[in-house]
Amino acid sequence: MDSTETKLAILQSHVPDSSPDQLLDILVSCDGDVDLALSLLGVRKRKSAGEGAGLGHQTTLRKFLKTESNSDQLERALSRKGQTVHLYDPKDVEALLPCTLHLNILPPKLADDLLKFLLKDSEGWAQNRFHMFDRACASGHTTAVYTSSESVRESGASYNGAVSKTIRPFDDTMKQSRDIVEKVVNREIKRRGLAKYQYPGPWSSDVAVCNRYNGGGDSVGYHSDQMTHIGPHSVIASLSLGPTREFRLKHRHHRDRAPVSIHVPHNSMVIMHAGCQEEYKHSLIPTARPLSPHPISGVTRLNVTYRMYLDDFKIDKVPKCDCNRVMILRTTVDPSMNYKYIWQCGDSYQGGQGCSKLIYPKFSENDTPKSPDHHTTPPIKLSPVKSPD
Numbered sequence: 001m002d003s004t005e006t007k008l009a010i011l012q013s014h015v016p017d018s019s020p021d022q023l024l025d026i027l028v029s030c031d032g033d034v035d036l037a038l039s040l041l042g043v044r045k046r047k048s049a050g051e052g053a054g055l056g057h058q059t060t061l062r063k064f065l066k067t068e069s070n071s072d073q074l075e076r077a078l079s080r081k082g083q084t085v086h087l088y089d090p091k092d093v094e095a096l097l098p099c100t101l102h103l104n105i106l107p108p109k110l111a112d113d114l115l116k117f118l119l120k121d122s123e124g125w126a127q128n129r130f131h132m133f134d135r136a137c138a139s140g141h142t143t144a145v146y147t148s149s150e151s152v153r154e155s156g157a158s159y160n161g162a163v164s165k166t167i168r169p170f171d172d173t174m175k176q177s178r179d180i181v182e183k184v185v186n187r188e189i190k191r192r193g194l195a196k197y198q199y200p201g202p203w204s205s206d207v208a209v210c211n212r213y214n215g216g217g218d219s220v221g222y223h224s225d226q227m228t229h230i231g232p233h234s235v236i237a238s239l240s241l242g243p244t245r246e247f248r249l250k251h252r253h254h255r256d257r258a259p260v261s262i263h264v265p266h267n268s269m270v271i272m273h274a275g276c277q278e279e280y281k282h283s284l285i286p287t288a289r290p291l292s293p294h295p296i297s298g299v300t301r302l303n304v305t306y307r308m309y310l311d312d313f314k315i316d317k318v319p320k321c322d323c324n325r326v327m328i329l330r331t332t333v334d335p336s337m338n339y340k341y342i343w344q345c346g347d348s349y350q351g352g353q354g355c356s357k358l359i360y361p362k363f364s365e366n367d368t369p370k371s372p373d374h375h376t377t378p379p380i381k382l383s384p385v386k387s388p389d
Contacts (some may be wrong), residue, residue, distance in 0.1 A: 001042070003306075004024075004027070004032070004250045006207050006260070006308040007027055007037075008033050010034055011023045011026070011027065011034065011037060011038065011143060014269070015107055023037075024292050026057070026086075029347055034145075035252045036253065041198065045057065047182045047326045048149065050372045052297060053307045060272070061142070066112055078096065078257045078258050078260075079256075079257070079258070079377065080258045081248060082258070083258050084258060084259050084260070085258050085260045085261070086246075086261050086263065087260060087262050087263065088263050089101075090102065090103065092265070093270075094240070095260055096260055096291065097249060097260060097262075097276070097280070097332065098271070098272070098273045098274070098275045098276045098279065099249070099262070099270055099271060099272055099273060099276060100271045100273065101262060101264075101268065101269075101270055102184060102268065102269045102270075102271070102357065103265070103267075103268050104267055104268070105180065105181070105184065105239065105267060105268060105269040105340075106180055106239075106267055108267070110166055110173065110177060110180075110295060111177075111241060111266065111267040112377075114173040114174065114177050114304070115241040115242060115266075115294075115296050115297055115302060116246065116296060117171055117173050117174075118210060118212070118260055118302040118304070119296070119297055119300065119302065120157070121144075121168070121171075122142060122144065122302065124144075125142035125143055125144040125210075125212055125336065126142055126144075127145070127251070128360055132356055138220045138357075140217075140218050140220060140221070140279070140286070141211050141212060141213045141214075141219065141220055141284075142212045143209065143211045143212070143216075144166075144168060144209075144210050145157060145164065145166075145167045145171065145207065145208070145209055145210075145211065145251065146167065146169065146170050146207070146208045146209075146210060147167050147168075147169065147207045147208070148169070148175060148178070148205055148206050149171040149206040149207070149308075149309070149313070149347060150176075152167060152207060152314075153167050153317060154171065154308060155314065155315050156315055157207070157229060157309070157315060157319065158228055158229070158315055158326040158328075158346075159228075161179060162325075162346070162349075163315065164179075165324060165327075166248070170208070174208060174304070176263050177239065178205050178208070178306055179199040181205065181237045181239065181269065181306050182202075182203060182204055182205060182306075184237075184269070184271075185203045185237050185271055185306075185318075186202055186203050188273070189203055189235065189273075191218075191316055192273060194274070195233040195274035196233065196308045197232040197233050197363045198232070198233040198234075198274045198350045199231065199308070199310060202259045203235055203308055204308060205237070205307055205308050206308070206309055207229075207306075207307045207308075207309045208304050208305060208306050208307065209305045209307065210302065210304050211284075211302070211303040212300065212301075212302055212303075213245070213284065213300065213301040213302075213303070214299075214300050215299045215300065216245075216286060216287040216288065216289065216291050216299065217286050218301075219284050219286040220249075220283055220284050221283055221287055222250065222253065222281040222283045223281055223282070223283070224277045224278070224280065224281050224282070224330070224331075225272075225277050225305075226328050226329065226330060226346070227313075227330060227331075228318060228326070228327075228328050229307075229310070229313045229315070229327040229340075230307050230309060230310065230313065230316070231310045231312070232278075232307060232309070232329075232341055232363055233274035233275060233278070233312050234277065234308065235271065235274060235308065236270075236272045236276075236277075236302060236305055236306070236307055237269055237270075237271050237273070237305070237306040237307075238264075238269060238270045238272065238304075238305045239268075239299070239303065239304040239305070239306070240264040240265070240267070240269070240270075240301065240302075240303055241266055241267065241268070241300055241301065241302040241303070242266055242294045242296075242299075242300055242301040243291040243292055243293060243294045243295040243297070243298075243300075244263055244264065244265040244266070244291070244292065244299050244300055245263075245264060245284055245285075245291075246261040246262070246263060246264075246284070246285050246287070247261065247262045247263075247264045247270055247282065247283075247284060248260065248261045248284075248285050249261075249262070249278060249281065249282045249283075249284050250261075250281055252278075252279055252280060252281055252333075253279065253299075253333050253339070261285075261382065266294055266389065277331075278331050279339070284301075285302075290357070292360075306359035312384060313329070315316065319343050320344040320357055321344075321346075321347065321355050321357040322356075323345060323347040323352060323354065323355050325345065325346055325347050326343075326344040326346065326348045327344060327345060327346065327357075328343070328344050329341065329343055329344075329361075330342060330343075330344060340360065341360070341361050341363065342358060342359070342360055342361075343358065343359035343361060345357055345358075377386065
C-alpha cells in the first residue's frame with residue numbers, strides 16, 4: 001500500500017498548482033483513495049490507444065464545470081442541501097459568495113515575521129466570554145484586539161454590549177501587512193462597485209481582531225460579525241497564517257442552500273465584501289483530521305481580521321439601551337426575506353436580563369458615514385449598487 005507521502009506526490013504531479021495542504025484535505029476526505037481524489041479534482045484519463053496514455057490536469061472546480069454557465073454552476077452547487085461545497089480556487093469563491101480569495105497576499109518574509117510576532121504575543125490572549133440562554137459560555141479559541149488609532153485605544157471598543165479598553169497597538173509587521181491589505185481591498189471595492197449604505201471613501205483599517213486556534217479542535221461557531229463600529233455593508237479582510245483550515249459560510253436566510261467551505265492556506269486572505277455579514281454566517285469548523293503542520297507554527301493557526309472603524313460608529317456615538325450598555329448593530333429579516341438593520345440591547349450577553357429597547361436606524365444613501373479619524377483621502381466616486389432595503 002502506498003504511503004501518504006507517495007499518494008500526495010501522485011496528486012501533486014497532476015495538479016501542480018495546488019498546495020500539499022489542500023491536496024491532503026482532499027485525500028483524507030476520500031479515505032486515501034487517490035483515484036477518487038483525482039476524480040474530484042476533475043482529472044480524467046486522456047483518450048489514447050498508446051500504452052503511455054497519461055492523465056489530464058485539472059486544478060479547479062471552475063475548469064471542471066466549464067461547459068456550464070456561471071448561473072448553472074451556482075444553482076447546481078448550492079442546491080445540494082446538506083452537502084458542503086469545497087472551494088480552493090479564487091474564481092470559484094467569487095462565483096459563489098460575496099467574498100474574494102487572495103493567495104500569497106504578503107511577501108513570504110513579512111508573512112513569516114507577522115506569524116512569529118503573533119505567536120509570541122498571543123500567549124497573553126484570552127477567550128471571549130459571554131452568556132447565552134442564561135448559560136456562561138466561552139469561545140473555542142483565544143482572541144485580542146489591536147489598533148493603530150490612539151482614539152480607539154483611549155475610548156475602547158464594545159463587543160456584545162461590553163466595553164473593552166484592553167486594546168493592543170499595531171506592531172511594524174501589522175502595519176506593513178495592513179498597508180498591503182488596504183491596496184488589495186480598495187482595488188476590489190473599485191472593481192466590484194459600492195453597495196447601498198456602504199462607505200464611499202477609500203477603505204483603511206485602523207483595527208484588527210486577531211484569533212488564535214491551537215490545533216484542529218479549536219474553532220469558532222457560525223456567526224455574523226457585529227456591525228456596531230464598522231457600520232452597514234462593511235468590508236472585512238481576514239488574513240490566515242499557519243496551517244490550512246476550512247473557513248465555512250452558510251446563508252442566513254435561505255437554509256436550503258448548501259454550506260460553502262473555503263480552504264484557506266498560509267498567507268491567504270478572504271475579503272468578506274459588503275453584504276456578507278448581512279446575508280451569511282461564517283465559522284472556522286473543528287476537524288478531527290490531522291493538520292499538516294506549518295514549519296513555524298505547527299498546527300496553530302493565527303488569523304488577523306482587518307476592519308475599518310467609522311467615526312460615526314465610534315463608541316461615543318453608538319446608542320445606549322435602557323440598561324446603559326452600548327447597543328449592538330445587526331440585521332433582522334422581514335417576511336419578504338429582506339434584511340433590516342437594528343440596534344439591540346446586549347445586556348443578556350453579559351449575564352443580565354436585558355431590556356426591550358430596539359432602534360431601527362434610517363440609513364440614507366446620501367448621508368454616508370464619516371471615515372476614521374486618521375483618514376484624509378477624498379472619497380472614491382462610484383455609483384452605488386442597489387441592495388435590499
